[in-house]
Amino acid sequence: MFLLCIMMLCVFVGMAIYYFINKSMPRFIAMLIFSFIALTLVLGRFNIVLFDDSMILYEWKLAAMLPIIVDYKDIKNIEKRSKHCIIVEHKKKTNIYVFNSEKFLETYYHMNKKDK
Numbered sequence: 001m002f003l004l005c006i007m008m009l010c011v012f013v014g015m016a017i018y019y020f021i022n023k024s025m026p027r028f029i030a031m032l033i034f035s036f037i038a039l040t041l042v043l044g045r046f047n048i049v050l051f052d053d054s055m056i057l058y059e060w061k062l063a064a065m066l067p068i069i070v071d072y073k074d075i076k077n078i079e080k081r082s083k084h085c086i087i088v089e090h091k092k093k094t095n096i097y098v099f100n101s102e103k104f105l106e107t108y109y110h111m112n113k114k115d116k
Contacts, residue, residue: 009038041065059094068094072112080105 016031054071070090077089080101088094098104 005038005041009035009042012038057088057094057096059096070094078105078108 012031012035016028016035019025019028019031054069055075056067056069058065058067060066070088074090075088077087079087081087081095083101084097084099086096086098086101086104088096
């Protein structure tokens with residue numbers, strides 16, 4: 001998904017430059033808007049924030065990536081699916097994608113150990 005977002009960003013920026021050169025301003029503006037959307041997906045995709053009592057996860061809801069706040073007390077299980085994917089079970093199952101799942105789990109367990 002990350003590579004797809006980067007490819008979309010490159011395509012939209014390229015198309016925006018093409019439409020700017022051809023003086024097609026409505027299409028140029030549309031491609032700038034699409035480029036901005038693709039850029040926010042690239043920058044926000046792996047942005048998971050850990051707090052002392054809750055965690056912000058970004059997950060797909062219908063057609064957008066929206067943040068949800070999950071309290072640590074609501075988390076039932078966390079399991080590592082791959083190097084970049086972790087499954088968090090709270091009120092429902094959420095797949096989260098991180099750059100280093102081992103480091104994420106280490107930080108999560110360290111924070112939980114401090115609380116107890």
